[in-house]
Amino acid sequence: MPARPETGHSRRNPASRKAILDAAFELVAEVGYSKLGIEAIAARAGVGKQTIYRWWPSKGAVLLDAYLARTQGDAGGEAALPDSGDLRADLIAVLQATVAELRDPTFAVPLRALTVAVLEDPELAAEYEHRLDTPMREMKKARLRAAQNAGQLPDDLDLDVAVDLLFAPVAQKWSATGEPPSDDYVRTLVETVLDGLTRSAEGVRSASM
Amino acid sequence: MPARPETGHSRRNPASRKAILDAAFELVAEVGYSKLGIEAIAARAGVGKQTIYRWWPSKGAVLLDAYLARTQGDAGGEAALPDSGDLRADLIAVLQATVAELRDPTFAVPLRALTVAVLEDPELAAEYEHRLDTPMREMKKARLRAAQNAGQLPDDLDLDVAVDLLFAPVAQKWSATGEPPSDDYVRTLVETVLDGLTRSAEGVRSASM
Amino acid sequence: MPARPETGHSRRNPASRKAILDAAFELVAEVGYSKLGIEAIAARAGVGKQTIYRWWPSKGAVLLDAYLARTQGDAGGEAALPDSGDLRADLIAVLQATVAELRDPTFAVPLRALTVAVLEDPELAAEYEHRLDTPMREMKKARLRAAQNAGQLPDDLDLDVAVDLLFAPVAQKWSATGEPPSDDYVRTLVETVLDGLTRSAEGVRSASM
């Protein structure tokens, strides 16, 4: 979330930029969002405070850049969800990988901080949605669309709702308790989503509805 | 989240307590969580700062008490979800009532503040879960259990997963964007959850899985 | 400096009074005047704060009572300066005893506290003068008056000035530096006071004046 478009030949010092993002990521992992301060970031980065204020509008914006630099430094956004043909197994695998990541404090603590920052700042929320949320959602929808094409899911399925059903419960549980749900929960979740709450009550269902 | 059990005859002044909770609730609605300060609460409540520090461990704890006092002051926890016999319609109604509430800033802003507080403080999160989350979840599970007893839902359904599927997507969308989803989204959500993603692709499903 | 005259049969608890004065004296010796607090005195004395506020108008007043209780508990004010007939030797002895006392922190620290209290509170200053300063001054003047009667001092000598000349320099030095002057200083002081600055320059003096 740069304050200025990085077009043209800015005289910005890339070493300072990197030092700031690294310092912010490490610091937030150590002390949490509420105790993360611009002065502390500047001090750890060996940078003047003004260099942060010059390029970022808030500590949340620094954090978003820092998180993106860490999580997407390697992959250029080319990632995709696995597609073995077995949708059920693939979804379980993806969600179990997600909860595994959330169990690693190195990423979970900064992500939690980012969540707080986004909750407190609507502008940052828009930036977050555009740069992190939407790309991830598109990846997930792509996998579901493949299942549709394979005839495994109905064509009129609302893919956004489907993505929410699969991922929101995990995110919510992690937000609320600090811990992601268990692998068993994830398995049950996927199966319940795929089959529906009413799956084995066909007789009753057709009778009452 | 009282610092001390309120058993016995405490010498605590109940008028001060009420003034503090009212001031906190109003202030947070006006300025948001990050700009909510203990001094401002004390000043608006006409109370010394120490009276807050004496009885609450953090501003998040004050906020939780304030929110509970507002939302459960009247109902003694006896509330229940509607049960017309039509599960689908009841769930849509409940979720639409929920999103309607989230569109009212009077409650949504303090609730958002409480969400931030809970994200930043694991102890408060436990308190929140015990005093707010669990009772609500029990209400929701009670309605689903009634549906089970009526043969509308399978007996082996995991009710916790079911509740998450219904409510987490709404909460998540509201958290991420500041706005709750539309009534249409809610309707689609309920129907997708009840029927399952694979609902109209039985043939394919049995073939590939 | 009791807030109420102690005439009549007050229901005042003498044990509490003694505990307060003892606690005040000990505490001030430990922490100094500026860090001496009513709450700390009450706590150490095992007494409610109100019991202090009821009977004394300020911590300085407590301190004056505490100091008097310690220093004059035994002697009922009957003390007198030594009179060996040798004024010079007696004065030196008295002043050296004074500086010796000022070197004992047990009394010097509370006395210093009392000095501060008196500097800050004119009412307490009047009380101090009446109950401590004047009696001491009278003792000193009595010794000088005896010397006058013995023909050792001129009849028209202003005894107040004389007392000040002998004692003010010692008090002043102790106030300013925290340490009383040396025994040698005291000896030189007494001799200079008795003889006058001009003592051995009679010729010049008679010539120029």
Add this chain to the structure above:
Amino acid sequence: MPARPETGHSRRNPASRKAILDAAFELVAEVGYSKLGIEAIAARAGVGKQTIYRWWPSKGAVLLDAYLARTQGDAGGEAALPDSGDLRADLIAVLQATVAELRDPTFAVPLRALTVAVLEDPELAAEYEHRLDTPMREMKKARLRAAQNAGQLPDDLDLDVAVDLLFAPVAQKWSATGEPPSDDYVRTLVETVLDGLTRSAEGVRSASM
């Protein structure tokens, strides 16, 4: 009492420094030492509290600087006591000027505050002695030394004792009562000091001593 030596080109803001010293001097004259607070000084000076804490270790240190700035802002320390050749008259004049100054609350109240501060803080006492007391004492001793050179005072006179005899009684009376002594007292004081207590009892003295 600067916390740091003012050598080199400090980035300290001299306007803030002056505003703080002025505010401190005026405030202490209005409310006295015990009610003088750093916050009030900062507020009146239009300065952040940290700017005071950054440069002074205590309010007493601010007060010392403030007093020195007022009393020695003009004179660069070049002052000297009057020397008309008539020691007796000069001393009376100087002491009467001193008591006149002590009757002016504008200077007397801050000086009294400074006295309290010095009594409570040995480090400040050392600073006070070095920057205020010693220079004044040297001035006084210089005048007495001139009298020695003129043969008006004996060469073996202890000038420190002599200065104390002349000035301590005035300072002491002012400290103890809040009022400096009268002009008459001062005259008697000077004459008694110069002539000695035993001045007109030579016969008796030689007989008994």
Add this chain to the structure above:
DNA sequence: CATTAAGCGAGACGGTACGTCTCGTCTTATC
């Protein structure tokens, strides 16, 4: 090839809120 203007590390500054401490008053229960 200066010159000049931006970025930079550093940190003082006017502020604000923190959480603690103590003040002097008030209330409650005990004796």
Add this chain to the structure above:
DNA sequence: GATAAGACGAGACGTACCGTCTCGCTTAATG
């Protein structure tokens, strides 16, 4: 009714950061 206990409104304490603002210094581009 005096007392021990301690909650209360009030507000100063000294600290920590905020975001802004100079300072010199370095460094790349432009005239």
